[in-house]
């Protein structure tokens with residue numbers, strides 16, 4: 276099953292457009308805390324030109340637009356950006372690959388990347404593109420989440436991927452593999468960076484909702500798994516869940532930390 280375009284192996288979210296927003300369950304307070312932090316750390320103001328690369332349905336950009344910040348959204352997925360424009364008709368978007376941004380050098384005051392670097396084939400090139408389009412002194416604002424591996428929701432998710440690997444399935448995505456790889460890359464470039472914890476929150480979805488998301492393969496982490504491997508892992512996982520939880524459809528805490536890297540890419 277192919278879930279990417281024929282031209283580029285990045286994980287493009289066309290298939291997720293209709294349900295993506297329902298998978299993002301943080302509270303309005305948490306969303307506002309992130310918007311405030313982006314404005315503060317990027318020193319964003321109405322006069323600036325900001326880009327969000329991998330804008331999706333505008334979860335990050337729309338609140339900034341509503342605060343008067345001029346953000347242009349870039350994504351490979353037209354269906355995702357159509358959802359964004361349905362919510363915010365005056366939003367400006369461009370369909371493009373992060374590895375080839377359609378903007379002049381030194382034309383952006385800040386660039387936002389949120390939950391996307393693990394999906395981009397050629398993520399290093401995407402970061403060089405960010406460096407190219409940023410004005411001198413412009414910041415890269417990189418949003419990501421850290422999952423508490425001991426919280427019940429994450430334990431269950433990890434169990435699923437353990438079963439996938441046991442059946443020989445691949446769980447790797449084409450972008451940056453892990454946090455350390457990203458840190459090492461920045462250090463090799465001599466980029467200055469500071470990491471900030473924006474908020475801690477725990478989603479508490481019932482077990483049945485989590486299982487349904489997996490059955491429907493809503494998470495992009497399940498898209499690259501071969502269909503036969505996915506079916507076997509799902510069967511064994513559901514058996515294990517039944518043994519462990521019985522019929523108890525309890526809300527499962529899944530704790531995450533919302534993190535922000537504020538990066539000043541140095542020019543050579």
Ligand SMILES: C[S@@+](CC[C@H](N)C(=O)[O-])C[C@H]1O[C@@H](n2cnc3c(N)ncnc32)[C@H](O)[C@@H]1O
Pocket residue numbers: 285286287288289328329330331332333334335349350351352355371372373374388389390391394395396
């Ligand atoms: C997980 S969503 C994140 C959306 C939004 N930034 C957010 O935080 O809600 C990742 C988005 O990146 C897009 N994407 C993946 N690879 C890309 C690439 N190489 N260039 C541009 N966009 C890409 C996907 O189509 C998807 O809309």
